[in-house]
Amino acid sequence: MGMGRPREFDAELALDQAMEVFWRHGYEGATIAQLTEAMGINPPSLYACFGNKEGLLKAALDRYTKLRNVWMDGVVAAPTARDVAERMLMGIAEKQTDPANPPGCLLVQGGVACGTGSENVPFELAARRAQNEDQLRDRFVRAKAEGDLKPTSDPAALARYVSAVSVGMGVMASSGSDCEALRQVATVAVQAVEAQSERR
Amino acid sequence: MGMGRPREFDAELALDQAMEVFWRHGYEGATIAQLTEAMGINPPSLYACFGNKEGLLKAALDRYTKLRNVWMDGVVAAPTARDVAERMLMGIAEKQTDPANPPGCLLVQGGVACGTGSENVPFELAARRAQNEDQLRDRFVRAKAEGDLKPTSDPAALARYVSAVSVGMGVMASSGSDCEALRQVATVAVQAVEAQSERR
């Protein structure tokens, strides 16, 4: 039995284009017509490869978080909890205003509220954000064990906090805030982590 | 000349229902059918009264911000910048998880990204959020003048920061975080404002 005609487009390259459309217009705001045009393919190719619109989103999210996790590994490699927060938030200030991408964060712009039939999309995004929060929490647990964070500090709360700030920065970026404004937010935000750190 | 048949529904009451639909499903996720059903009216009444879907959203936003501003007046009445931040973020933790309303904040859930033809909706929401930020900034400017905040502090940056945190909390609330989790975020966040305050 034959293996059939090979696909003529690069799935990962097409995903990058789809990712950008979802990023800019959100899940519901992105149309199949816009997606197929950006991906350079026709609807049947899209559906054969990704199942449906939601499947395409999940594939794009997988790709997004994969790239993001590589970056996060570098973030949590910072020597102290304070430096982790600073590296993360300062990096986010730059990444979310990078003109190479749509402003903000796909995990937020993708859709915080959706209509009937797409209710699980916001949860899908939330689950990906939770991964980053877990990574931060683990890092802060270590920082507490190392005596970097105070014994009274709450690593989970700190991780939630840093995650919340980055989400807020993402929304600000998508509505026009420039890198400098976001860096100011990051600078202030880091001081809360500093307050939970042992003096040195 | 006669004044015509009077409308049979309460516009403000209907707006409250529309507000809830936009809040829960976002601008694009909310359909006219859902809106009219929740408002208890038929499409022609909606269009005669609010122009179109976007006009209805703006009217709902006006009502939302009006109620919110009353609350904000109480927030900025707190004696210190630190207390302003605490009162605001703790209040937001409760309000955004109040089961009487959809979770999160309409000014975020309404839509951070929209499709072609609704591009100005996110900006409309951002403009309303900016009002709150301005109110906070003015309050922090005063706090600095009063010697409550350090001379080196940046009131505008602080306001942006508090605003960013509240937006982030809103997204977390909409994706299932409970009040306690948000309060933890608020508790940490306040410490950054504290770090900018004069010791007393």
Added chain:
DNA sequence: CCAGATATGTAGTGTTCGCTACAGATGTGG
């Protein structure tokens, strides 16, 4: 009671949505 004005309910309008049937093209295994 009448004329003008506005609101309401019914029943649609045209458009766009996500998605797919189908025929032709292009590959593999025998």
Added chain:
DNA sequence: CCACATCTGTAGCGAACACTACATATCTGG
């Protein structure tokens, strides 16, 4: 070269979308 399998482009499916024409109902001013 032939079955078979998979991809591709054209063309269009039914459904849902925002919105509205129209007849009717209910008001005010004279």
